[in-house]
Amino acid sequence: MVILLTLIGALILLDKYAVGEFGLSQPIVSGAIIGALCGDVQVGIFVGALFQLVFLANLPIGKDVPPDAQAAGIAGCGSYFLLKSINQNEPNLMIVFLVGILVSVIGNYLDIIVRRINEGPFYRFLRDNKKLYICHFSGIVMAFLRGVFLFLPIFLLVSIIRFPFSAAAFNKDFLLIVIFALGIANGIYLYLKRQSFYFLVIGAICALVYFVF
Amino acid sequence: MRIGLFRLLKLFFASLFLQSSWSFHSMQSLGFLVIAMMGVDQKKQEFLQQHSRTFFNTHPYMAGFIIGAMLNAYEKEHSLDDLKKHIMVSQSAFASFGDTLFWQTIRPALLAIAIITGVKYGVIGVIIFLLFYNLIHIYFRFYGFTTGYKIGWDVIYILKDKKLQWMQRIFESIGAFSIGLMPIILEKEVNLIFLIPLSGIFLILLWKRLAPILILTFVFILIIINLILL
Known part of the structure; x- marks a missing residue:
């Protein structure tokens, strides 16, 4: 299962920027894909949605390389189902969250390394312009390998280490509140402008009505 | 001027790999050259390979506008200096607009809808996101190549189009509404x-x-x- 999750994760991660950018690597989508493969789409979507909320305002603008939200979503969902298959009960969401955040930071560094390695093929092309296609498409191989090097050790560790936290000693609701608060703050940060403020208020009133009735 | 269906499809397919070899030094230069090669005939490819090693970086969904305009100028035999000058100017304008429209507005708005509908109703939320997001960006990729090729370097004025500004405003409103609505995902007992x-x-x-x-x-x-x- 570790190898399978690693390969699927690395393939999905190609969509981040190397191939297509169809949105398949967004945490909520990758969560649904991994969930479907592991037999529970709904849980996959839920875990993916949590990571999506955390990284909603994570904008890859210009040269900026933000924490790897896509890798975090894949690692988080993969870890969830891996822990579930080992323990045969509901995994601790805190561990899943920790794994995802750790991967987002490591993924960010690996991303920078891969982008530096990609300079090699560019200079090779400058020396020999007949190698354009080889030099360009070697970037896809590098992006795939980045995914493999990122997910394989993480999934192996998750499957080997026995975590000391018991599910009972952890307040799942509080983690959800914190993640949702971060998601809402991300959203407000993106959309708080004069013309869209009213829509934010209308949405909040609708939510309030839902909770009251 | 019309681009032709086969050439358009080739350009579109190549544009999916624009950022494959993204690096800090050359950014999308190799991807840009690969796409441009798809748009010219065999004889001109070698010339293009040798003379179009220009620095390139823009928003991936908006690159078609610039490449389409470049092919137009290339066929009208504009000078290489002229081409490079126009590419330098338009790439930053399209990058800035694309970042604001897609990364900052459309994608988070559709993702917010996907989170609400996905958690509440399951896979339908993810399908809605994939369907709308891909329809929009695939349309932009095709529209970019055809419009750029048709009107040349004037394509930059498309950024002042009211329809695009309206589109941005609509998605901002949808995004803001969805964010306000977000707490309904949490269970009432929480x-x-x-x-x-x-x-x-x-x-x-x-x-x-x-x-x-x-x-x-x-x-x-x-x-x-x-x-x-x-």
């Missing part, structure tokens, strides 16, 4: 007392442009405090 103050604190941290890693550290501190208090 104690929401901390939601508003925590959102406020996170918002202040985001406005202060604190590094994402520091915000995540703050999340961990909150969770550890909660674990200790339990």
Whole structure:
């Protein structure tokens, strides 16, 4: 299962920027894909949605390389189902969250390394312009390998280490509140402008009505 | 001027790999050249390979506008200096517009809808996101190549188009509404007392442009405090 999750994760991660950018690597989508493969789409979507909320305002603008939200979503969902298959009960969401955040930071560094390695093929092309296609498409191989090097050790560790936290000693609701608060703050940060403020208020009133009735 | 269906499909397919070899030094230069090669005939490819090693970086969905205009200028035999000058100007304009329209507006708005519908109703939320997001960006890729090729370097004025500004405003409104509606995902039994103050604190941290890693550290501190208090 570790190898399978690693390969699927690395393939999905190609969509981040190397191939297509169809949105398949967004945490909520990758969560649904991994969930479907592991037999529970709904849980996959839920875990993916949590990571999506955390990284909603994570904008890859210009040269900026933000924490790897896509890798975090894949690692988080993969870890969830891996822990579930080992323990045969509901995994601790805190561990899943920790794994995802750790991967987002490591993924960010690996991303920078891969982008530096990609300079090699560019200079090779400058020396020999007949190698354009080889030099360009070697970037896809590098992006795939980045995914493999990122997910394989993480999934192996998750499957080997026995975590000391018991599910009972952890307040799942509080983690959800914190993640949702971060998601809402991300959203407000993106959309708080004069013309869209009213829509934010209308949405909040609708939510309030839902909770009251 | 019309681009031709076969050539358009070749350009579109190549544009999916624009960022494959993205590097800090050359950015999308190789991807740009690969796409441009798809748009010219065999004889001109070698010339293009030797003389179009220009620095290139723009928004991936908006690159078609520039490449289409470049092919137009190339066929009209504009000078290489002229081509490079126009590419330099238009790439930053399209990059800035594309970042705001797609990364900052359309994608988060559709993702917010996907989160609400996905958590509440399952896979339908993810399908809605994939369907609308891909329809929009695939349309932009095709529209970019055809329009750029048709009107040449004047394509930059498309950024002033009212329709695009309206599109941005509509998605901003949808995004804002969805964010306001977001708490409905949480179950009614969950104690929401901390939601508003925590959102406020996170918002202040985001406005202060604190590094994402520091915000995540703050999340961990909150969770550890909660674990200790339990």
